[in-house]
Amino acid sequence: MIGGGYVGLVSAACFAEFGMHVSVVETNAERLAALREGRIPIYEPGLDTLVVSNSQAGRLVFGDDIASAVVGAEAVFIAVGTPPRNGDGAADLQYVHAAARQIAQALTGYAVIVTKSTVPVGSSRRIAEIIREARPDLDFDVASNPEFLREGSAIDDFMRPDRVIIGLDEAGKNGTARAENVMRRVYRPLAQSAAELVFTGLETAELTKYASNSFLAMKISFINEMADLCEKLGANVEGLARGMGLDTRIGQRFLNPGPGYGGSCFPKDTLALSRIAQESQSGCRLVETTVQVNEARKAAMAGRIIAACGGAVNGRTVAVLGLTFKPETDDMRESASIPILHRLAEAGAVLRAYDPVGMEAAKPLLPAQTIYCADAMDAAQGADVLVVLTEWNIFRALSPESLAQQMRAKVVVDLRNIFDPDAMRAAGFVYQSVGRP
Numbered sequence: 001m002i003g004g005g006y007v008g009l010v011s012a013a014c015f016a017e018f019g020m021h022v023s024v025v026e027t028n029a030e031r032l033a034a035l036r037e038g039r040i041p042i043y044e045p046g047l048d049t050l051v052v053s054n055s056q057a058g059r060l061v062f063g064d065d066i067a068s069a070v071v072g073a074e075a076v077f078i079a080v081g082t083p084p085r086n087g088d089g090a091a092d093l094q095y096v097h098a099a100a101r102q103i104a105q106a107l108t109g110y111a112v113i114v115t116k117s118t119v120p121v122g123s124s125r126r127i128a129e130i131i132r133e134a135r136p137d138l139d140f141d142v143a144s145n146p147e148f149l150r151e152g153s154a155i156d157d158f159m160r161p162d163r164v165i166i167g168l169d170e171a172g173k174n175g176t177a178r179a180e181n182v183m184r185r186v187y188r189p190l191a192q193s194a195a196e197l198v199f200t201g202l203e204t205a206e207l208t209k210y211a212s213n214s215f216l217a218m219k220i221s222f223i224n225e226m227a228d229l230c231e232k233l234g235a236n237v238e239g240l241a242r243g244m245g246l247d248t249r250i251g252q253r254f255l256n257p258g259p260g261y262g263g264s265c266f267p268k269d270t271l272a273l274s275r276i277a278q279e280s281q282s283g284c285r286l287v288e289t290t291v292q293v294n295e296a297r298k299a300a301m302a303g304r305i306i307a308a309c310g311g312a313v314n315g316r317t318v319a320v321l322g323l324t325f326k327p328e329t330d331d332m333r334e335s336a337s338i339p340i341l342h343r344l345a346e347a348g349a350v351l352r353a354y355d356p357v358g359m360e361a362a363k364p365l366l367p368a369q370t371i372y373c374a375d376a377m378d379a380a381q382g383a384d385v386l387v388v389l390t391e392w393n394i395f396r397a398l399s400p401e402s403l404a405q406q407m408r409a410k411v412v413v414d415l416r417n418i419f420d421p422d423a424m425r426a427a428g429f430v431y432q433s434v435g436r437p
């Protein structure tokens with residue numbers, strides 16, 4: 001497993017739990033040192049136990065030497081980052097290509113080189129070219145195996161996925177039988193789950209990942225726009241979402257309005273798909289619009305908070321509950337909290353923030369003057385407005401009366417609809433949520 005980040009580490013730990021021998025290659029010295037000591041550099045529920053037990057059983061090892069890691073490997077997974085390239089939003093493939101070159105130098109026998117990173121269409125063929133150029137003698141196949149796990153429930157998602165997509169080179173001169181056999185064996189432990197193994201060509205597998213993430217991003221943007229409309233028309237987005245979602249063609253999930261999607265995948269993958277479509281002279285206007293709608297939404301949310309304070313936050317104290325892009329993760333990448341807090345800071349607000357696990361990761365990204373608090377009640381101390389940005393479960397049980405006692409003014413802007421409007425009003429709050437009367 002090349003790369004020991006969210007995807008690499010979770011995949012490696014789960015494969016090891018299935019009884020396979022997995023070597024993780026990680027070049028970040030700090031991350032590697034932590035992993036070797038059994039410390040998990042990211043927050044993901046259940047991952048620490050899985051890593052420690054499989055390391056102790058000798059099935060999961062960590063190192064920085066790719067040559068020793070790939071000895072005898074039948075499958076080598078690439079799970080390095082593919083961040084957006086500065087300037088045009090296309091996926092930056094420098095880490096993937098570097099990994100391919102390193103793998104080429106290190107392999108001593110047949111292996112399937114599997115791309116787990118999210119990569120543009122054509123990347124697996126490019127990886128094959130890179131390896132062939134470096135090692136014309138080498139016997140290998142490439143496969144595209146995009147990962148669909150969600151941070152926060154990554155282990156369960158990996159072990160009980162809805163589907164596993166495996167793209168193979170259908171035009172390969174040796175056919176795909178050998179590579180397919182390796183991939184079937186790798187995923188055989190999932191046979192008891194409902195997971196369907198979908199074999200496709202390389203291009204289809206690569207595009208399926210971007211299409212899936214873009215569709216989900218579009219679904220979120222859709223319900224966000226419906227929430228705005230509900231507010232204008234006196235409708236309730238919760239009833240609307242339930243009414244829509246019970247149609248199995250639509251489905252209940254991903255119909256919760258909020259401050260705009262963030263995270264390490266949706267923003268970058270929607271941008272990358274837009275870019276792929278442009279380069280192919282093919283329209284992808286729905287996805288391009290989704291990107292624009294989401295950017296505009298994040299900006300609008302700061303405006304909503306300022307409006308709730310009567311049009312100005314200069315010198316006012318804003319309590320912020322939740323900073324990560326979603327609960328059960330410490331990932332701050334592209335979190336809506338980043339533009340919102342910067343906008344509030346520029347408008348002169350005093351920011352008192354609390355997040356159960358994301359505060360360390362948040363510090364370099366948020367305004368320098370942000371005050372990090374011990375808990376939610378501490379954040380609410382003396383606040384003129386309390387804003388909910390991430391729906392961590394521990395915020396749901398906060399007592400409105402106790403919050404009211406802590407605050408200077410009783411205003412709540414709940415951008416995740418976690419509180420009961422009637423209970424908040426009964427406690428004397430001016431309470432605003434998203435898409436609810």
Ligand code: NAI
Binds near residue numbers: 264
């Ligand atoms: P990450 O940034 O957490 O991890 C990547 C790791 O690879 C880093 O620890 C880095 O030091 C290491 N690395 C880079 N080059 C290396 C090399 N040549 N040799 C060894 N290690 C190397 O990234 P994350 O979030 O795990 O994402 C990886 C890929 O998976 C991306 O393409 C992403 O789009 C995709 N993905 C991410 C999901 C997520 O929820 N984070 C879900 C599904 C796909």
